[in-house]
Amino acid sequence: RKEVEQDPGPFNVPEGATVAFNCTYSNSASQSFFWYRQDCRKEPKLLMSVYSSGNEDGRFTAQLNRASQYISLLIRDSKLSDSATYLCVVNLGGNKLVFGAGTILRVKS
Amino acid sequence: GAGVSQTPSNKVTEKGKYVELRCDPISGHTALYWYRQSLGQGPEFLIYFQGTGAADDSGLPNDRFFAVRPEGSVSTLKIQRTERGDSAVYLCASSLGGGLTTQYFGPGTRLTVL
Numbered sequence: 327r328k329e330v331e332q333d334p335g336p337f338n339v340p341e342g343a344t345v346a347f348n349c350t351y352s353n354s355a356s357q358s359f360f361w362y363r364q365d366c367r368k369e370p371k372l373l374m375s376v377y378s379s380g381n382e383d384g385r386f387t388a389q390l391n392r393a394s395q396y397i398s399l400l401i402r403d404s405k406l407s408d409s410a411t412y413l414c415v416v417n418l419g420g421n422k423l424v425f426g427a428g429t430i431l432r433v434k435s
Numbered sequence: 436g437a438g439v440s441q442t443p444s445n446k447v448t449e450k451g452k453y454v455e456l457r458c459d460p461i462s463g464h465t466a467l468y469w470y471r472q473s474l475g476q477g478p479e480f481l482i483y484f485q486g487t488g489a490a491d492d493s494g495l496p497n498d499r500f501f502a503v504r505p506e507g508s509v510s511t512l513k514i515q516r517t518e519r520g521d522s523a524v525y526l527c528a529s530s531l532g533g534g535l536t537t538q539y540f541g542p543g544t545r546l547t548v549l
Contacts, residue, residue: 424480
């Protein structure tokens with residue numbers, strides 16, 4: 327079993343739609359959680375950290391359920407510019423990030 | 436300010452050759468990481484430096500891979516006797532400290548082994 331699992335998609339949605347991505351992780355000792363965004367042939371960039379209380383940044387909302395070892399990302403009012411691969415990432419408390427394979431989002435007009 | 440830079444951006448080599456990939460971290464960042472990303476996958480951890488020393492090299496796939504950071508700033512990832520399976524994007528990241536501090540990634544070096 328992979329340490330971090332994501333639905334690879336692609337998710338094809340119209341502009342203005344709400345879309346949700348889920349991710350599960352296998353190591354209960356994981357200490358911090360993130361969503362990174364990666365555009366085609368570019369480096370990953372931090373989108374947001376994920377906290378147990380849930381957190382929101384504009385149109386983006388992230389949730390963490392430690393009991394179920396599950397992380398989610400909700401994007402409201404999708405824009406064309408949101409098209410990218412979204413990487414679910416955990417840190418086990420050491421110094422290495424463990425990435426999922428990514429979920430592809432395509433927002434179409 | 437300047438982000439993480441990596442050179443070359445692309446490297447094509449032949450099987451069996453030696454390659455060096457360079458990473459220049461954000462100024463003042465003491466922690467430096469190397470990751471490898473294959474097509475359709477997320478980045479995979481290779482090695483982590485805190486200052487000049489390799490604090491965690493558990494992700495290096497075998498002894499053909501080696502990395503150095505002699506002055507605690509620029510790092511070089513060295514791959515000996517390259518194999519076709521080494522073809523990937525090699526990403527470098529840096530952070531202010533180790534642990535849970537945010538990692539900022541460079542644009543990567545796309546290595547192709549023919």
